Amino acid sequence: MRAAVLAMALALAPAGANAAEPPGASACSGCHTASRALDSAVPPIAGRPRDELAAALRAFRANERPSTVMGRLARGFDLAELDVLAAWFAADRLR
């Protein structure tokens, strides 16, 4: 499953740019830390299933899911950009 998610994420990236951070990704990592050792109130997103992250982001954007900050943040991106971010974080490249 993990390998399949990674393969899907890599397939989305343009050829030769599979390590390039998508626009906006650095705006997420300040709150969603890569460290699983940290006891944070912000839910971890790194390495989670891509579809799960994409669905959550779309729901925040559509105001279908209650949030403190994520609705406002998600509305700053279009759907394609949110899907790219979901794939990026699903592949656990949060640093």
Ligand code: HEC
């Ligand atoms: C200001 C801190 C902050 C930033 C920046 C931030 N998040 Fe969040 N995120 C949260 C909080 C807090 C929640 C819990 C929902 C809420 O209250 O908004 C959350 C929830 C989520 C969830 C749902 C996780 C779950 O387990 O249900 C996803 C997916 C997510 N964020 C992705 C992102 C992405 C992608 C970005 C960058 C565009 C981002 N976040 C930027 C604080 C942040």
